[in-house]
Ligand SMILES: Nc1ncnc2c1ncn2[C@@H]1O[C@H](COP(=O)(O)OP(=O)(O)OP(=O)(O)O)[C@@H](O)[C@H]1O
């Protein structure tokens with residue numbers, strides 16, 4: 001038996017008097033696409049921040065393929081294969097779309113810095129391979145026409161999709177995506193759904209925070225529901241859609 005990709009064990013995160021994540025326990029098996037849903041303020045981003053130690057858990061533990069993440073920073077987590085994106089797009093200004101994508105790969109450039117400096121053949125071959133991979137992902141997300149444009153010139157939706165591409169360039173074993181579809185139009189959302197499905201199918205484990213229910217129910221294998229910091233349900237999309245606790249958590253939104 002291999003360890004789950006992610007184990008969240010009795011994780012809480014407190015901000016002053018507010019328990020933003022309240023004793024949450026669940027695990028995510030390797031492979032597959034899990035959606036983390038819940039009303040605004042439910043604690044979804046806080047849980048991502050706790051997993052990635054941006055705002056570490058006040059108590060509890062997170063394990064990634066069996067290894068505790070306690071005390072690790074984002075860089076070290078990326079080396080282990082855990083990569084996240086943020087709710088607000090953060091593309092690098094002053095760089096093209098392709099350069100932004102390539103920036104995600106810097107951890108995995110294996111050539112020695114010296115050979116890179118002198119652009120020795122091994123480094124050049126590696127750069128070319130990375131460029132080809134980045135171009136393929138850029139095409140998959142429908143941004144080929146903008147490959148050499150400044151990333152900040154892209155519409156916001158396209159910038160968010162570019163962030164997913166950049167995260168993928170780090171060769172993650174698991175991706176944490178915080179509302180990747182927020183602000184996307186229908187065609188950008190369809191491109192994103194295709195990209196996420198393709199990544200899942202090559203074995204990358206995905207956990208995605210998402211409010212777009214048709215996207216969630218269309219692509220997720222497992223849905224995790226948070227409300228007021230607490231885990232209220234976990235199950236297949238069909239189970240979740242008929243769960244009275246979930247419907248209750250969403251009553252305000254359905255109206
Ligand atoms: N850094 C912080 N300092 C203080 N309070 C915070 C901080 N981050 C989040 N909170 C609070 O924790 C609660 C959960 O917020 P969080 O951003 O995790 O919700 P969310 O489920 O991601 O909501 P949304 O769907 O709106 O993104 C909110 O009450 C929020 O105000």
Ligand SMILES: [Mg+2]
Nearest residue numbers: 044045046087
């Ligand atoms: Mg959030």
